[in-house]
Amino acid sequence: MSATMQQDFGDQPIERRETDNYRSEYVKSFVDKWDDLIDWDSRARSEGDFFIQVLKDRGARRVLDVAAGTGFHSVQLIEAGFDVVSADGSPEMLAKAFENARRRGHIMRTTQADWRWLNRDIYGRYDAVVCLGNSFTHLFNENDRRKALAEFYSALNHDGVLILDQRNYDAILDHGYSSSHTYYYCGDNVSVAPEHVDEGLARFEYRFPDKSTYHLNMFPLRKAYVRRLMREVGFQNIDTYGDFKETYREHEPDFFIHVADKHYEEAITR
Structure with a gap:
């Protein structure tokens, strides 16, 4: 698809429930507005050093950001001293991320990669993989989710x-x-809200100050389901935070953050 084309969900947008939708959702005009949605400075203040501290506590050094988007977390981690490789499925997002990093004095190492075949496109092993920005929700098929994990x-x-x-x-x-x-989503005068929600689709609408409107079709992942899938692919210890807090009421957080350790724990025999 041309980078300049507008989004096209067809005549029945709520029936578009395929993983590959993301390829055509992040058109250049939407990507160019993405940082207005995030507001890097506000987001940095709100997150603090949560991710940096989690990684440092585990002695991580080499980090793979698999959902780099426009580069916010990759740049934060680079500036915190981590060795970062940035991946995304959208070439438009990667181009924006590279330019954002360059303006801040960094040369970002980027690679376009589909998570389902991630290890085909990246090299070596990493101390940490980060998949942030609600990105995992783009996978509509359970086999795709299992394969990506x-x-x-x-x-x-x-x-x-x-x-x-x-x-x-x-x-x-x-x-x-x-x-x-x-x-x-900390940007001023930006509206983000679901247009349609059922057990198989959350269609979000994004409205910007210039009256432009974009949509994303995403799968509404339940927290317990994601934790189960993580365990089933091999992650043993999983801590889930609600808006960066260890304790919370289930309905209160806007976001959940799962921190899943790979390390092998031998079963204790008696």
Whole structure:
């Protein structure tokens, strides 16, 4: 698809429930506005050093950012001293990320990669894989989700860690949508809200100050389901934070952050 084309979901947009949708959703005009949605400075203040501290606590040095987007977390990690490789499935996102990093004085190492075949396109093993920005929700097929998690697992060193976040779709599905926009989408005068939600689709609408409107079709992942899939591909210890807090009421956080350790724990025999 041409980078300049507008989004096209066809005549029945809520029927578009395929993993490969993301390839045509992130058109250049949408990507060019993505940083208005995030607001890097506000997001940095709200997140603090949460991800940096999790990685440092585990002695991580080499990090693979598999959902680099426009580069926010990759740049944060580079500036914190980590050795970072940035991957994304969208060439438009990677181009924007590279330019954002360059403007901040960094040469970002980027690679375009589909998570389902991640290890075909990356080299070596990493101390940590980070998959942030609600990106895992782009996978609509359970086999795709399992394959992607297995690829993340394989990309890690034996004592590596996966950090993956997601919207609190449990709250959206069970109680309706609300968001403080405190932590993730911090931009001024930007509206983000679901246009349609059912157990198989969350279609979000993004409205910008210039009246432009874009959509993303995503799968509404439930927290317990994601944790189960992580365990089934081999991750043993999984801690889940709600908006960066260890304790929370299930319906309150906008986002969950899963921190999954790969290290092998031998069963204790008696």
